[in-house]
Amino acid sequence: MNQNKKNGLPPLPAKTGVIHGRFQILHNDHMKYILSGKALCDHLVIGITNPDPTLTRKESSDPKRDDRFANPLTYYERYILLNAALKQSGLDHDEFSVVPFPINMPELYQYYVPMDAVFFFTIYDDWGRQKQQYFKTLGLKSHILREVSYEQKGISSSEIRDRIEKGEPWEHLVPEVVYRLMKEWNISVRFQ
Numbered sequence: 001m002n003q004n005k006k007n008g009l010p011p012l013p014a015k016t017g018v019i020h021g022r023f024q025i026l027h028n029d030h031m032k033y034i035l036s037g038k039a040l041c042d043h044l045v046i047g048i049t050n051p052d053p054t055l056t057r058k059e060s061s062d063p064k065r066d067d068r069f070a071n072p073l074t075y076y077e078r079y080i081l082l083n084a085a086l087k088q089s090g091l092d093h094d095e096f097s098v099v100p101f102p103i104n105m106p107e108l109y110q111y112y113v114p115m116d117a118v119f120f121f122t123i124y125d126d127w128g129r130q131k132q133q134y135f136k137t138l139g140l141k142s143h144i145l146r147e148v149s150y151e152q153k154g155i156s157s158s159e160i161r162d163r164i165e166k167g168e169p170w171e172h173l174v175p176e177v178v179y180r181l182m183k184e185w186n187i188s189v190r191f192q
Contacts, residue, residue: 017041047101
C-alpha cells in the first residue's frame with residue numbers, strides 16, 4: 001500500500017498535480033521546486049500567482065507580494081519563461097500546463113485548476129501556512145514538498161531583483177534561458 005494513502009494523504013505519484021508561485025523572477029530554486037512536484041505526478045499544472053492586479057489581494061501574512069517592484073514581469077512574460085525553462089530542463093510540453101492562479105482568492109480556484117489534483121507547496125513562513133489553510137478550507141488534497149525556516153529557504157526573487165537594480169551579477173541564480181530572455185527583453189530598465 002502507498003505510504004501516503006496509509007497515512008490518509010493522497011497517493012503519490014498522482015495523476016495530476018498543481019504547484020504555484022509568482023516566479024518574479026524564475027530562479028534555480030523555483031525550478032527545483034517545480035521539478036520536485038513534477039516527479040510526484042504524471043501531469044503538473046503550474047499556476048502563476050498574481051497574474052494581474054485584478055486577481056491579486058493584499059495579504060497580511062505577505063504584505064509585499066502585491067508591491068509593483070515585487071512584480072516586474074507580466075503574466076505573459078512569466079508564462080514564456082516557465083515554458084522555456086521547463087523545456088530546457090527536459091520536460092515535454094504534454095507533461096505540464098501553465099495557467100493563471102489567483103492564490104489568495106480561493107473562491108476562484110475552480111475556474112483555473114483541476115480541483116481533484118494534488119496541490120503541492122512549501123512552507124517557510126506565515127504566507128505558506130495561510131496557503132495551507134486555503135487548501136484545507138476547500139478540502140483539497142495537498143502535499144507539503146518542503147517545510148523549512150525562512151533562513152533555510154534558499155534563493156529569493158527579491159535578492160535577484162535587488163541584484164538587477166544594483167547592476168550586480170545574477171545570471172548564476174537563474175536558468176540560462178531565463179537570463180537570456182530577460183536580457184533580450186531589456187528587463188533591467190524596469191528597475192531604474
